[in-house]
Amino acid sequence: MTDDRKDAAALAAGIETVPELLAHALRIEEDAEERYLALADQMETHHNAAIARLFRWFAGHEAEHAREIRERMAGMALPEIKPWDFHWGDAESPESVDFTAVRYTMDTRAALGLALEAEARALAFFQRIVEVARDPEMRRWAEEFAAEEAEHVRLVRAEIAKLPPDDGQAVERAEDPDPPNEPL
């Protein structure tokens, strides 16, 4: 059994009903919004206004996705799941940007790259659910979510394509003129 298949088996064991799937889908969007807002705050604190705006824009979109899911599940009771009992197959929900991957000098390309990775992880998550779902109704929901995430991946890729060509100087531009490891 490949590692991917092991993950899929684990997911299948943990997410077996439509309410469980919706609870996971909603938490993905809520976690992503929370994470983008925190990242926007970090960038504002460290005077990287352009990237702060970009992260806040993503946070708004994630909040909108969460609102849409809540509307679509109207009347359905979702299970109460503690943060550590979700079945992500990973340490965190798939669409959360890793806090440790950001730097205060990061540029738009780097920020969009992180967003693309997050959207791709969410897409892979729902695709795995589609593969292993036994309940046809659950598979249908997962297919819808996967299609939406695929569209998000396409949109972020399109935004990256609009950027000026990568001149290979991003690392140099991100150089800190007052590097922290140098004693005064």
Added chain:
Amino acid sequence: MNEHPAPKRKASDYKSEVKPVWCPGCGDYHVLLSLTRMLAASGTPPEQVAVISGIGCSSRIPAYTNCYGFHGVHGRSLALAAGLKVARPDLTVLVMSGDGDGFSIGGNHFLHACRRNIDITYVVMDNQVYGMTKGQPSPTTDPEWDSALAPGGTGIRPFQPLVIALASGANFVARAFSGQPNETARIIHEAVMHPGFSFVQVMSPCVTFRPEQAAWKDAVHPAPVEATDDPARAARRIMTDDGFNIGVLYRGDRPVFDPHSGAEPVPLSALERSFAL
């Protein structure tokens, strides 16, 4: 801490309006996330929680929550927390510290807090460096860490907080990794629920002064054995592991310190008379 089933709270309900000033990429952001997720999952009202700290990057955390908080003197967070818990046993008291604050400046308090076994939870965000003061080696720094402020390394054996906690009498000992915020939240929750003094070492990378700690993400792994209630066995495991075992390592059952046990309270006037010359 008691579980509070209602009303339902979100992690954001435990965050203050103050924005953290940690470096982007710092592991302490994840610890804050773990803390607020843990509190939301428990449902404990913010006004029933006190977050106590000393000095250092990690010790800024009380300002970032909307629980009661006290940003205290360097290394003295455990003394403050002990006094608070004895006076207000109804509160959930969380002590948040760093490796310098907790193991160097506050090292003596650490030993005796473990011995005393008051029902508080001590979370140390360990990045093996003094980040706030620009990167000096801390008690847990590897002896070979070669840096501008410690050329050639210190050559000093690192402090072993988990074993020292065990030997000193801590009732719950665990190691977590900040990059796994849900698992860290679970471990802190278990620490809070366990009676007595609970100690959680959270490996929390400093991306500014220890960028090589980014590799911790791939090095950590779940502890291969279940937690034990035998401190000698737990100590042997910790002393021989690779330093990256994550999980609850020891759950003890020592009696919790109760300042109100024993003699009946003595009126203040009687105390004054006993000191009269």
